[in-house]
Amino acid sequence: MSQVERVMAVLRFHFSAEDLARTRVAAAPHPLWEIASSLHRFQTPAGRWAYAHWYGPARERLREAGLEDVVRRVLLPLFPRASYFPDFLTPLEGTAGLEAGLEAILRTPSDQVAAELAALARVTRMPARLARLTEREARVELVGILRAYHRTVIAPHEEWVRESLHTERIRLARHLLDGGTEGLLEGLGPTVRWKHPCLEISAYPTEHEIHLAGRGLLLIPSYFCWKGPISLADPELPPVLIYSQHHETPTGPPRTGGEGAGSPPLQVLLGRARAAVLQATAAGATTTEAARRAGVTPATATHHTTALRDAGLISSHRHGNTVIHTLTLMGETMLSKNRQEALQGASPARHGPRA
DSSP: OOEEEEEEEEEEEEEHHHHHHHHHEEESSOHHHHHHHHHHEEEOTTTTGGHHHHHHHHHHHHTTOOOOOHIIIEEEEEOOSSSOOGGGGGGGGGGOOHHHHHHHHHHSSHHHHHHHHHHHHSSOOOOOGGGGGGGGHHHHHHHHHHHHHHIIIGGGHHHHHHHHHHHHHHHHHHHHHHHHHHHHHHHHHTTEEETTEEEEEEEEEEOEEEEOOOOEEEEESSSSSOOSSSEOTTSSOOOEEEEEEEESSSSSSSOOOOOOOOHHHHHHEEEEEEEHHHHHHTTEEEEEHHHHHHHSSSSHHHHHHHHHHHHEEEEEEEEEEEEEEOOOOOHEEEEEHHHHHHHHSSSSSOOOOOO
C-alpha cells in the first residue's frame, strides 16, 4: 500500500465510462483499514487534535490490556507510516467485517506474503522475526493480535466510526446528485482532483498508475485516515481508494454517549418547530434549506439545529461556505419510530371474528 502523507508524486486512476458507472462508496467501515490508519496515528502528531477524544484513552487501554509491547514489536513495524506496507494486511474481504478480513489474511498464499514482506524490508527496517509470517502458524498469531487490538482501541469507538461514515455517505450523495460520478470524485478532498479521464491524487510518495480496466473503484472513507489517501500497491488487486473523512473541522461532533445522549436532552425535541427541523434534515440540508422545509426563519433553524446536535440527533459539517446537517443513526431511529407510530395510529382498528 502506498500512503499519501508527503509531498512527492502523483497517483493516477485511469477511468473508462464503464469504470465511472462501477464506482461506488463502501457501505460500512473496513475494520482492517481502520486498524492500519489508527496505527499511523500513533506514529505522528499530525492531526492529533482531530482524535483527541480517542488518542489518550486508546493508549491507556493498550497499557491496561498488556498490548503495548506487541503493538510496538509487531504491528507498528508491519504498518509503518511510510511509502509502503503489505497489501495482504487489508484484504477486500474486510468490507464484510473484521472476521472475514482476518480469515482472508490466514488464506493469503505464502509466496505473496514473502514478496510483500520483501517489499516492506526495502522501504523500512523490518524485524527479522516478521519473516515467519509466511508460515500459517505465525499468521494465526498475527490475527489474534489484530483482533485484540481492534477490540481494545477500535471497538470502543465503533459508533463514532459508523456515524462518521454515515455522514460522509450523505455528503457524497449531494456531490453525486449535483455533479454525477465526476462531481462525487471531485469532492474527495484537497489532494484529489478529477482530470478526465483520470483521478489524480497529489502528494503521493511514488508515481503510481492504476488502469481500472472496467473494474470500477471502491471508495472507502476512513475515520482514522488523516489527510493523505491510501491505495493498494499491487495494481492487479481490486482497486480501492481509502481517504480521510476529516476534510475540515466539524462544527459539532456527533454525540453518541454521556451527557446529551440520554432522555433529558431529548425532551427539548417535543416542540413542533424543532421536530419539523429534524424532519427537514432527513436527506441532508443546509441551515437555509432546513429553515425553508420546516417553515421557520434561518435564525430559528440555527437555534433548533444546535439543540438537535447537542441531543445527538444530527451532526453538522462544513461544506465549502455552508454547513450541512445530517441525521445521526439515533436521529434516523427516532424519525423511523415516529413514522411507524403515525402509520399505526392512522390504520383502522382490526378485529377478530365475532364469537
